[in-house]
Amino acid sequence: MTALAHLPTSTRPPAPPPVRRGRHRLLPYLLLLPGAAWLLVFFALPLLQLAAASLYDPAGSLSTGYAMTWAVGNYPDAVQAYWPQFSRSFLYAGIALVIALLMGYPLAYAIAQKAGRWKHLLLVAVVAPMFTSFLVRTLAWKTILSDSGALVGLLRDVHLLGPDGRLLATPAAVVLGLTYNFLPFLVLPLYASLERLDPRLLEAASDLYASPLRAFARVTLPLSLPGLTAGTLLFFIPATGDYINAELLGTPNEYMVGNVIDSAFLVRLDYPQGAALSFLLMAAILAIVFVYLRKAGTEEVL
Amino acid sequence: MELRRWLADRWVMGVALLVLGYLTLPIVVVAGLSFNRPSSRLSYDFDEFTLDNWAHPCATADMCDAVVRSMEIGLIATVVSTVLGTLMAFALVRHGFRGRTAMNGLIFLPMATPELVMGTSLLALFVAAGVPQGFWTIVIAHVMFCVSFVVVTVKARLAGMDRRLEEAAMDLYASEWQTFRRITLPLVLPGIVAAALLAFSLSFDDFIITNFNAGTTVTFPMYVWGAAQRGIPPQVNVIGTAMFGIALLLVGASSLRGRRARRAALAVVATPASTGRP
Numbered sequence: 001m002t003a004l005a006h007l008p009t010s011t012r013p014p015a016p017p018p019v020r021r022g023r024h025r026l027l028p029y030l031l032l033l034p035g036a037a038w039l040l041v042f043f044a045l046p047l048l049q050l051a052a053a054s055l056y057d058p059a060g061s062l063s064t065g066y067a068m069t070w071a072v073g074n075y076p077d078a079v080q081a082y083w084p085q086f087s088r089s090f091l092y093a094g095i096a097l098v099i100a101l102l103m104g105y106p107l108a109y110a111i112a113q114k115a116g117r118w119k120h121l122l123l124v125a126v127v128a129p130m131f132t133s134f135l136v137r138t139l140a141w142k143t144i145l146s147d148s149g150a151l152v153g154l155l156r157d158v159h160l161l162g163p164d165g166r167l168l169a170t171p172a173a174v175v176l177g178l179t180y181n182f183l184p185f186l187v188l189p190l191y192a193s194l195e196r197l198d199p200r201l202l203e204a205a206s207d208l209y210a211s212p213l214r215a216f217a218r219v220t221l222p223l224s225l226p227g228l229t230a231g232t233l234l235f236f237i238p239a240t241g242d243y244i245n246a247e248l249l250g251t252p253n254e255y256m257v258g259n260v261i262d263s264a265f266l267v268r269l270d271y272p273q274g275a276a277l278s279f280l281l282m283a284a285i286l287a288i289v290f291v292y293l294r295k296a297g298t299e300e301v302l
Numbered sequence: 303m304e305l306r307r308w309l310a311d312r313w314v315m316g317v318a319l320l321v322l323g324y325l326t327l328p329i330v331v332v333a334g335l336s337f338n339r340p341s342s343r344l345s346y347d348f349d350e351f352t353l354d355n356w357a358h359p360c361a362t363a364d365m366c367d368a369v370v371r372s373m374e375i376g377l378i379a380t381v382v383s384t385v386l387g388t389l390m391a392f393a394l395v396r397h398g399f400r401g402r403t404a405m406n407g408l409i410f411l412p413m414a415t416p417e418l419v420m421g422t423s424l425l426a427l428f429v430a431a432g433v434p435q436g437f438w439t440i441v442i443a444h445v446m447f448c449v450s451f452v453v454v455t456v457k458a459r460l461a462g463m464d465r466r467l468e469e470a471a472m473d474l475y476a477s478e479w480q481t482f483r484r485i486t487l488p489l490v491l492p493g494i495v496a497a498a499l500l501a502f503s504l505s506f507d508d509f510i511i512t513n514f515n516a517g518t519t520v521t522f523p524m525y526v527w528g529a530a531q532r533g534i535p536p537q538v539n540v541i542g543t544a545m546f547g548i549a550l551l552l553v554g555a556s557s558l559r560g561r562r563a564r565r566a567a568l569a570v571v572a573t574p575a576s577t578g579r580p
Contacts, residue, residue, distance in 0.1 A: 017397055017398045024397070027393075027397060028396075028397035028398070028399040031389040031393035031397070032389070032390055032393045032394075032399070032405060034386050034389065035387060035389060035390040036390070036405065036408060038445060038446060039412065039446065039449060042424065042427075042443070042445075042446040043408075043411070043412050043415075043420065043446050044408070045427060046423035046424045046426060047419075047423050049426045049427040049430055050419070050423035052426075053430070062429070103317075103321045103324070104321070106314050106317040106318050106321065109314055109318075110314045110315045110317070110318030114314060114315050115315075120557065122318075125322050125325070125326065126322070126325065128325070128329065128550070129325050129326070129328065129329060130503070130507075131545065131546045131549030131553075132329060132542045132545045132546040132549070133507055133522070133523060133541075133542050134507050134509065135509060135523050135526040135527060136332055136526060136539065136541075136542035137329065137332065137542070138328075139526070139534060139538075140327075140329075140331040140332045141328060142346045143335060143347065143348070144327065144328070144331055148347055180324065180325070183321075183325060233414070237414060238417065241417060241418040241419065242510075243418070243510075244509065244510075247530075248530060258418050258510075261418060261422060262513070262514075265425060265514060266513070275422065275426055278418060278419050278422040278423070279419075281416060281418065282415065282416065285416060
């Protein structure tokens with residue numbers, strides 16, 4: 001029991017201050033009011049409006065106005081029309097996530113445990129891409145992957161690509177772009193978890209004849225789980241909703257649900273359909289997050 | 303055996319450096335392309351070296367207008383979201399109140415919602431309410447998604463603060479306002495500045511939410527998106543490189559200041575004269 005007393009308590013959040021009486025009773029509400037009002041009016045209320053718009057009569061238009069007819073049929077119609085793009089969003093984001101984990105875990109581990117005095121510099125290098133515009137960086141991949149570029153030339157020379165094989169405008173390019181753009185969001189929380197990992201635990205594991213692989217599976221991985229969970233979500237959510245990579249690095253054959261929603265709202269002006277797809281995307285992501293959090297929270301890894 | 307041990311020790315770092323290379327490559331390409339004279343408007347290859355793009359960054363006037371507009375929107379959104387978010391952070395860390403769980407949820411949700419959903423739902427609201435879209439609807443949207451990030455950043459700084467410093471000031475008969483002004487605010491300020499910089503960069507770089515709520519207003523990301531269909535002027539890469547350079551300078555300066563402050567603090571602690579009183 002006494003050993004428990006020495007466990008670090010800093011990870012547990014401090015209890016919130018008690019509700020005060022008298023002069024200060026109203027102060028917290030006054031401090032919260034402007035920000036909370038902004039979020040209620042411009043975040044929560046719009047979600048309700050989106051739900052309403054997804055049930056508008058699909059026969060209406062922007063110029064004639066939409067009638068609220070509780071047209072639940074908008075949902076199956078939208079799914080039927082755009083199932084390939086909808087499922088592709090989750091497929092591409094899922095593949096990109098697996099690649100990002102294979103790249104991001106060693107990176108976060110190396111910075112947290114092996115970098116020594118270079119730690120700060122390497123961390124800056126991880127966030128450095130975000131210093132410049134997302135779109136400009138994605139366009140740079142167009143140059144890197146271009147048919148006349150050095151990379152494609154090299155891959156053709158070593159016969160990894162056929163003589164007219166390409167990288168640009170393929171599913172591979174879109175997945176690579178997604179991986180690139182959201183990798184820092186995966187690495188940073190993972191780093192925060194791994195940084196707190198006490199290297200003596202790994203020494204103890206190896207003293208007790210655990211192989212490096214076993215030590216990783218039984219010590220490192222479980223202890224990095226909070227960062228892994230957070231990082232996975234921070235990667236997967238924006239990657240699923242992204243359509244910039246599909247637009248700039250792919251072709252309409254690689255379009256994701258975002259491309260369809262963008263054109264529904266801004267080009268075809270079919271609001272009920274766009275709203276239905278958008279709401280469905282949010283529901284699907286929330287469902288995945290919920291299931292995932294329950295699994296990660298209750299089940300032991302391995 | 304020796305080689306195996308050496309490899310076992312180093313392979314993680316090797317992989318990490320390769321991944322960092324992958325993350326850095328596009329920035330190198332952007333910087334390189336800023337010195338490029340493209341052979342045609344739709345060329346994405348490096349054709350010929352030139353300094354013209356840096357000498358005349360505003361040769362395409364629309365682009366510079368868009369950059370200025372992005373800065374105006376970024377500044378307004380930063381000021382508003384930093385004030386709103388800081389007030390909320392103080393309430394959350396320093397005060398007890400009913401409805402804390404709901405409030406935390408309201409602050410967390412915008413960070414977990416895909417931008418696509420926030421952008422389209424705001425568009426649906428503005429259209430239903432008959433609000434014409436433009437400069438101010440972009441500002442409203444940017445404040446909305448920046449506030450949560452400000453709250454999280456300032457909260458982290460506030461939660462890590464030593465409350466005893468404020469108690470000491472009060473013990474020395476400082477009024478509540480004096481304590482806030484002289485002790486609390488200076489200690490929280492680095493967190494507020496970090497939050498403001500984060501808010502500005504989020505706002506300046508936002509495309510998806512802006513795209514749905516801009517009307518005919520063109521921000522820098524909107525300009526780049528439009529230009530991607532017509533042909534990208536090389537000056538876009540000048541702006542990209544300059545942004546990167548400015549951000550790097552800011553980070554470098556803040557880490558230098560941090561190091562100097564730590565060293566000064568160490569010096570104070572280490573000097574016997576400052577600890578032992580006559």
